[in-house]
Amino acid sequence: MTGPAAFTLDWTPTQADFDAFAQVSGDDNPIHVDPAFSARTRFGRTVSHGMLLYAKVWGLIRSRFPVGRQVAQTLVFAHPTFAGEPVRIEVAEIGRDAAGLRLAVAVRRIADGASGLAGEALFAWGESQ
Numbered sequence: 001m002t003g004p005a006a007f008t009l010d011w012t013p014t015q016a017d018f019d020a021f022a023q024v025s026g027d028d029n030p031i032h033v034d035p036a037f038s039a040r041t042r043f044g045r046t047v048s049h050g051m052l053l054y055a056k057v058w059g060l061i062r063s064r065f066p067v068g069r070q071v072a073q074t075l076v077f078a079h080p081t082f083a084g085e086p087v088r089i090e091v092a093e094i095g096r097d098a099a100g101l102r103l104a105v106a107v108r109r110i111a112d113g114a115s116g117l118a119g120e121a122l123f124a125w126g127e128s129q
């Protein structure tokens with residue numbers, strides 16, 4: 001993603017991040033929190049919660065736009081994101097209209113560019129926040 005309204009953040013998720021998100025969200029699926037179980041799956045190791053990735057995206061959005069609210073999102077989680085593997089979180093403005101600010105969002109593995117998350121978010125300013 002490029003352009004004047006594009007911004008990025010590099011982040012390396014950890015198993016501690018996965019475990020903390022599981023505790024907060026209640027999603028303690030062993031694919032996220034049990035390395036021994038995950039080692040026996042096709043992934044071979046633990047995989048991030050998709051919504052943990054989006055929580056990091058949302059944090060990046062809020063760092064740039066501290067006032068406003070999310071109105072909608074569409075997300076696809078095409079490839080796994082692993083603990084200890086650096087990713088780049090990307091947000092770019094793709095349009096503005098009466099509904100709000102449209103943002104393209106992505107989380108990509110730095111090593112191979114594989115998309116762990118891709119989608120759009122609609123961010124609006126208004127009185128009801």
